[in-house]
Amino acid sequence: MIAVRMYGLFLSVYYQIRIKMIIGHIPSGYIYSKLLANKLAGKRINLHLLILIGVTGAIAPDFDWLYFYFVDDEKHLHHTYWTHYPIVWLGLLLIFSVWYRYISKTSYVLLGVVFSAAGFMHLILDSVVGNIWWFAPFVDKPYSMFTVSELHEPWWLNFILHWSFLLELLLMLWAIILWQRKPV
Numbered sequence: 001m002i003a004v005r006m007y008g009l010f011l012s013v014y015y016q017i018r019i020k021m022i023i024g025h026i027p028s029g030y031i032y033s034k035l036l037a038n039k040l041a042g043k044r045i046n047l048h049l050l051i052l053i054g055v056t057g058a059i060a061p062d063f064d065w066l067y068f069y070f071v072d073d074e075k076h077l078h079h080t081y082w083t084h085y086p087i088v089w090l091g092l093l094l095i096f097s098v099w100y101r102y103i104s105k106t107s108y109v110l111l112g113v114v115f116s117a118a119g120f121m122h123l124i125l126d127s128v129v130g131n132i133w134w135f136a137p138f139v140d141k142p143y144s145m146f147t148v149s150e151l152h153e154p155w156w157l158n159f160i161l162h163w164s165f166l167l168e169l170l171l172m173l174w175a176i177i178l179w180q181r182k183p184v
């Protein structure tokens with residue numbers, strides 16, 4: 001019985017990643033990098049590459065799903081891997097920001113800033129209704145802004161009928177509006 005429940009839990013994590021990858025994270029990365037690209041227009045930087053890096057950074061923490069599924073055999077929640085540790089992305093962001101500000105103002109370093117900022121944004125979005133170990137590896141405790149109560153069957157209806165799903169749709173709408181206005 002417990003095994004069946006655990007399997008259901010892993011399955012829900014898996015589907016959640018698939019839904020969020022498309023509906024939440026990709027538009028958020030696009031919005032962030034597109035707004036930045038609009039600001040940097042005219043500067044010596046490849047804006048298409050900047051947007052590509054922004055979108056990639058916004059989904060990068062979820063690449064650990066490959067490890068979760070193929071290597072870890074779904075034993076641990078992928079949010080417990082270091083790829084979902086805020087300190088990792090904040091650390092990267094700090095390193096690239098200091099590097100860009102004080103050492104080298106090249107576009108490659110700026111892309112590093114964009115990538116790590118987008119990765120950190122991913123964790124904030126994950127934390128809206130998902131668990132993120134904000135103080136890992138020092139504190140073994142997950143934090144979530146809101147919880148999705150289990151009111152409906154099947155389980156995924158709980159996510160689709162939750163207000164946070166509307167937030168994700170709004171992100172998508174915003175991304176489409178930005179894309180239509182001035183395609184970069």
Ligand SMILES: [Zn+2]
Pocket residue numbers: 061062084122126
């Ligand atoms: Zn994630």
